[in-house]
Amino acid sequence: MRLVVDLNRCQGYAQCVFLAPDVFALHGDEALLFSPRFDEAQRDRVEEAAAACPVQAILVDYSDEPTRGAEPHVG
Numbered sequence: 208m209r210l211v212v213d214l215n216r217c218q219g220y221a222q223c224v225f226l227a228p229d230v231f232a233l234h235g236d237e238a239l240l241f242s243p244r245f246d247e248a249q250r251d252r253v254e255e256a257a258a259a260c261p262v263q264a265i266l267v268d269y270s271d272e273p274t275r276g277a278e279p280h281v282g
Contacts, residue, residue: 209268210243210253216264223256223265231256 210230219237223230230249232240245253257265 208245208247208250208253210241210245211266211268212239212241213264213266214239216262217260218262218264220261222259222261226256226259227252 217239219233219239221231221233221239223239223241224233227249230242230245230253234240253267257267
């Protein structure tokens with residue numbers, strides 16, 4: 208599982224920090240820090256945090272598969 212936050216969209220409302228404090232943290236007044244990888248134990252809290260984001264800046268990606276069409280480079 209992987210977490211992506213669009214920091215250009217994030218407005219620092221910090222609902223995510225309150226709902227998943229082991230994954231998100233607010234540094235100073237506006238700087239959001241987060242762990243891009245989280246374990247299954249945090250899944251429900253991260254989903255709640257993503258849903259609570261008023262600007263929908265949080266994306267939770269459950270696929271650990273490589274991007275389709277991306278072929279490994281063989282030199």
